[in-house]
Amino acid sequence: MMYVMLILLSVLTVGLAVQPSAAQLPVNHAYKDGNTLRIPIDANASEELFDKWLSQALSGLMAAVTSGRLDQLDEDDREEIHRCSKMAYTVPDHARCVVKVLDTTRHIKRIPTNVKRIPTKVVKSKRISPVKRKPIKRKIKEFIPKQNDEWVGGFRLARAKRSVQLVNRTSYNLTSIDDETFFSKVVRQTAKTIRKFKNKTDGTQSWRSAIQRIKHIGKEARMMAKQRKALKKRLRQMIDNTPDDFQDPRKAAAIRQMEMEDEDLAMKKKIGMEKKEEIRVPMKLVRESIKIALAATGKNVSNFDDKTLKLLSPRFLSIVPEEDPDDLVSSEVERTLSLPNLVKALPNKDQEAWLDFIVEAAGVSDAIDMTEKKQQQMREEGSRGPDGTPLYFTKKNVTDIFGDTERRKIETFEELDRLYTKSQREDLDKQGYSYLTLKQLDVIYGPNSPYNKSDSHRLFRKLRRLHDDPHHLIEHDIRALAEAKKFRVRQKDIALSPFVLTPLTGAGAALSTTVVLSPLVLSPITLSPAVLGPIILSPWVFVPLILSPRVLSPLIVNPLIFSPIILSPLVLHPLILVPGVFNPVILSPLVLSPLILSPQVFTPIVLSPLLLSPLIYNPMAGSPLVLSPFLLSPIICSPQYLFAVVLSPYALSPLIQSKLIASEVILSPNWLS
Structure with a gap:
């Protein structure tokens, strides 16, 4: 599953702040460190957070793989997959749902991503002269029952003959996927010219990408409004359920701040509506005049106020049809010249080029950029402290906190973003994921990368199937995840x-x-x-x-x-080559924890029973055993100096080639020792 790391590296970069730091003094609340706000969390919370991020990344990849195949399933299967995914709370559970889709759509063959179509010229046969087609008129024949038809009760059973449609061609054109018509080239060049006038240096944006960005903007706006509403509700509940003596004044202040912002927004909307009403005053006068004139001529004006008034305003290249075509004069002409009908009449390549041109010429991409910039400003304003300190990671504060190593990680992904090809960006827009090229693999895993992983780098470059059929590798890993019982990140x-x-x-x-x-x-x-x-x-x-x-x-x-x-207590905890000075062991039983080649000085063992914990080649000085019975813990080749056993009975623990120098045994009976 190593290739899945490609989608997880950004997750690991975001998680810099939750990694435990040796030089950081943990506290129980957020605190300022220079221009940085630190929010410490313990190691368990860090691991849980990483698990959550990694699980979301893998689930996102599996959802993208599934979305491209759902249209091949019938309605019942799709409902079953949605139900299964909704009930999946772990990565293996989600993988099992995806495996059902993979098994159902296994017969669908994919075109390898690296296959390039060879451009070919149009070849026409000179020997075959063009033949004019003649319309074929179907003759209606009277149905005569055949003698071999079978009858079951009152029903006749007969096998209908399949209709065969013949297609005649004088020649066949073998065109390349990269071929474009003259109209398509003109439209694309015009779109590029418009972008130059707008001082845009990046490539032409596709209309599909624009639609995806609009959907994302709308989704984010709805989510922000929902979160804001939920936060206000939660704060009100906390204030209502808290006694007055324990109220936190910051919560009430937060609610007042949000209410003031809502009032400002409502006031802006009201002012905008008033301006619109001011503009409508002269139009209202014109409408009333026309209404009186129509009523004077005997026209029905009962629903006139609900209709749209048009004066000398024909529609050319309309995008949507009229809601009420009965009120239109020459509606057939407008319908014929509407933009959807004109676009449908064009080939697929021309349709794509024309729609891209409309998006650029109409300023849709500019409006999207402005809206995204406005949303970004709103997020930044809500994600800054009172002094303007960002409460999120930026390249500057990451460098200030973690140094050049983490800065290089951010720059690595900036370089990767610059190296995305047009086809990769289209894949990201359409299917949600793409595959790295060899050059991009060098950027991520190469020797100059902070994510350098030589074994993975060599594997990816040698793995021919990664370039021929990468979908196979994804499916293989999804099936492996489906068979796993638990998915956890290893610390x-x-x-x-x-x-x-x-x-x-x-x-x-x-x-x-x-x-x-x-x-x-x-x-x-x-x-x-x-x-x-x-x-x-x-x-x-x-x-x-x-x-x-x-x-x-x-x-x-x-x-x-x-x-x-x-x-x-120490269990199955050997101490090997662990010399020590002044290390008392108090109220800490030792089980299967021998001391081997670990000389100790002034290391008393007090109220700490020993079981199967021998001393082997372990000289000690000034290290008595006090109230510490021991069993099956012999002292082997471990001379003791200034040693004492006080109130510590022992059994099956003999002294083997271990001299006792200036040592005492006080009130410590022994058995079989």
């Missing part, structure tokens, strides 16, 4: 990330990954249970482990200095 290992003065509270998810070459200094670990989180070559200095049990999370080549372990 990356922590490497080369030192933690200094960074309390790790509730960071169980982050510590349940491999930590390599990441020293911890003055960073207490509290309330952070860890599973399968080995720590390798990451020394701890003044790092107490409190209320943080660890399972299958060994410490390997990991010195500990002044790092007590308190109320943190």
Whole structure:
């Protein structure tokens, strides 16, 4: 599924702020850091957010794949797919719905995306002279029942002969898909000229793209209005349900602000309506005069006020028909000269060119650009703090916060956007996704990219089928997702990330990954249970482990200095090559957690039972066992100096080649040891 990463890289770029940072001091509320507003969240919330984004990205891809095939299904199958997708709450569930569509439409063959049609010239046969067609008149014959017709009761069963339509041609034209008529070329050139007059440097926008942008603008406007209405309703409910003594004045102020904005908008609409009414005053006078004149001539004027008045206003190249054609004089001429009928009479290529020209000449694209710019300004105004600080990522604040590495990630996608071909943009408009070219793959995965992944880069370049039939790879991965039980993002290992003065509270998810070459200094670990989180070559200095049990999370080549372990049981947690000084173990049972080649100085074990936790080649000094019974925990080749066993009974735990120097055993009976 590596190619699916192409649609997920932007998701990972957006998620920069939720990645846990070693140098960031977590707090419980948003705070200002220079010109940046930081909203800290813990590792569990970060992982959930990434899972949500990745799931949405994959579901979006699968929905795009499905939408191109739904027209091949009948109405019942489409309803079933919509029902299935609506009930899907996970990526595998959605993939199973898509697999149904793939299986149903498997017989449909796709044209490989890299196949180019060879332009050919028109070839006509000289030997065959043109033959004029004559209209064929069908003769009506009287039906005579045949003798071999079968009768069942009162019904005659007969097999009707299929009608065969013959098509005669004197020659056949083999045209190229890239061929254009003279009219199409003239229209496209005119559209380019108009764009030059408007100082537009980008290519001509297709009418399909304009329609998609209009739909997106309308959808976004409706969504913003809906969100605003829901927010006002929610704030009112919170104010009504909160006692007066606990009211937050900011909520009431927010409602007043929104009401003032709504009043301003209503006032602008009212002023606009008044201006329209002022313009209609002279037209109303003309209408009343014509109405009186028609009534004087005996015409019926009962519905005159509801009709549209036209004076010397013929319609040429109309786009839509009249709502009431009975009121038109020479309506047949207008219908013939209407734009839809004229466009339908043109070939497909000319239709596309003509519609593109209309969109450009009528200023539709300009109006769309202005509306999008206005919506963008509204979003930015609502997404800024009181001092104008953006509450979203920009290239500037990403660079200020995260440095040049994250800036290069943004620039990589800017370069990718510039490299999109015309066919790729058309694919994005029509089917919602497209495939990267070899050059674009180099930009994303090449050695100069911050997303450099050499193995994926080599695989994509060698994978011939990616260029011949990429749809097959998508279908293969969708089927693999459908067979999965659960889709979760795997959190990356922590490497080369030192933690200094960074309390790790509730960071169980982050510590349940491999930590390599990441020293911890003055960073207490509290309330952070860890599973399968080995720590390798990451020394701890003044790092107490409190209320943080660890399972299958060994410490390997990991010195500990002044790092007590308190109320943190260790299970299947070997300590290998972990020398330590002043690391008391208090109220922390050890189960299957041997100390191997880990000399300790002043590391007492207090109220911490040991089970199957031997000391192997592990000398210790000043490290007594107090109230810590141990079972099946022999001391092997581990000399002890200034050692004591106090009130700690033990069994099946012999001393094997381990000298005790200045050591005492006090009130600690033993069995089979």
